[in-house]
Amino acid sequence: METVVAVEEGGRNKEESASAIVIARPDSSKRIADPVVYKLARVVGDGIYIPATDDEVMKAEDLIDHKSSLHFVLGNSQAAVCTSNDDTFVPEFTPIDCELEALYIGFRILFFFGSTFMLMILLNGKKIIADILKFEDLNTQGEISDAVVDTTVDLGKLNPRFEVLFCLIIMQASAHLEVQVILYLFRIYKLQEVTQSESTPVDGDQSGDRKQADPLPGSAASEPSSSTIYASWKPDFSKLKGEICLDNLSVKDLHATFKATFGRETSVKDKQWLKRRISMGLSNSCDVSITTFNIENNQLQKKDKLEDCSNEDENRDKDSFNGLEEQNVSGDHKVLVGQSQTVQMEDHFSGNSKSVQSDAPKRHIAFEDDNQGNKRVRKPTRRYIEEVSESDSREYTGRPVSSVRSSGNVPRTRIRPIYNIQPIRRPLVTRQDSLGGSGVEIPYVSRIRRGRPRENFMALMKFQPYGMGMTTGLVKKAHDAHDPESDIDIENHEVKDTPATGWPLQPLIKEPGENEQYSEQSADLNNNSDGHVDSYADVDSDENILTVPTAKGGMRRKHHRPWTLSEVVKLVEGVSRYGAGRWSEIKRIAFATCSHRTSVDLKDKWRNLLRASFAQLPAEKGAQNSKKHSSIPIPAPILLRVRELAEMQSQVSPDLKAVKFDGHSGRNVNDMKSGFL
DNA sequence: ATTAGGG
DNA sequence: CCCTAAT
Known part of the structure; x- marks a missing residue:
């Protein structure tokens, strides 16, 4: 698969500089139709595109590169071609995941630039979702909205025919009080009419005022190619006719x-x-x-509107962007400050959206109308979705015990190709509902457990761990040894996680090797999907549960759960906000949804990060990917940030410092705090 | 209960 | 990651 990315570069003005990155993902292969075109634009102030500096581009590149396997190749002038020959990248994600990926990329980019941000998703210019991923004003520290982390993005519900615009508003509270608002716009176009690549609005749209820098040239170039590809994706509403x-x-x-x-x-x-x-x-x-x-109403309505929208849609990018800018710039952030609840946010936005509509009235009507009947329709929150699908999945559990054995061996998460269903489609990412033994697969995203039932589940089952760690002699044969701890470890929700139908608490029959294999597999999946999903809400999949002998002779679980990039990001951000040492705080806020990762874990990880950041610095650029460490490489920008934070907080241990100042004095941007020396 | 550090 | 000591 190939990805084309246009990176626009223009002005160098720092304040006025914004970067617009268009990531188009034209799909040459027939097997995968990727209808999504990503566009990332950074807007400043009144919604002017600002060209990215080389530095920014590179950083963004770094950020993007690591998760998505996209590779940027700077082309002539302003266009950068990004190719990805990594096939594995493709199959792993459904279109939905692609979007999530975009979000994730955005997240990382945001992170890089700094701190908190709000996420808003616009569909055809209409705000359908608004969420604060994280918001905290330095000034209001303390009454931080605990909030958040309810990311609420059920992209599955977005109609593919619509263009989706993700807008990330970053409240960048740099070291001090100044809070600057930066808008990151992610534009995702789902190209509906392939045939009409005509006005596919991929190019940067500008505010109506157009006073801003010119739209992204590069984007336009990449656009056509991508647009021609995705016919198969448009929903066929003809099938929905009638009542x-x-x-x-x-x-x-x-x-x-x-x-x-x-x-x-x-x-x-x-x-x-x-x-x-x-x-x-x-x-x-x-x-x-x-x-x-009754489908009829909605259907008809929707269909009509869709037509309208799509038509108008094609030619009117500017407006939407404009609108967006207005919304955001118009002082939303003011209101947002201190608002922690999603609902509030949305209310606010919907109010806002109306004002915006003046710009392009027709365009925004569709969803408004749809929603008007009801009070106001909001996208289900992720939590909601999870709950729903969880209960749903439970409904599947109609199947009896026959699958007990398989459920023990089957990976809890895996990629299941669905070519047999539709060759063109990407494989769905699904997870086995192994817990229920039903073997039913449900979309991966839709079922995310928040607890950590697995180990307890195993405890319940008197799970036999041998075979898991076939490698190590550490693994004690635990034929009848069940962790004493595990019994008391069982929590309510975890029990609840057991299928309603309940299934026999029988020891599982394990086949050595198999388990490990699977767990690796699922771990991989986690790494891949995790990044995209996890950044918005933590995906808790409990894999890699090993048991190791304890000094006392008991068995203790050891979850070696590799830190995901997004977790690292969260951690670093947390440290930047609360300072290293406030692990419990960070835990509560940033890792609220992460049942694993105790504050101690955070601390440990931070220690590691610290080590890594200073260790890697001398090498600077060189070895980023070179390491074959089993763990994921941590992007340089993040390490840089770690180091900055460390220096800022004077928590650099002498020996590390030695390493650091070895070459040259580190470039701490904001080390006003480090008044020592 | 949290945190720092050593293993 | 785990464990422990110190707070």
């Missing part, structure tokens, strides 16, 4: 409807689930009553 009562549909029909609604296949066979999904998808709401849902 349809979901209740009467067969699974097959539901599948068809599902596809028509979301433009993609589903392998889920559960009718309830399907109905709910479809209902939600059509109504763009999670509050729809399934049983009474």
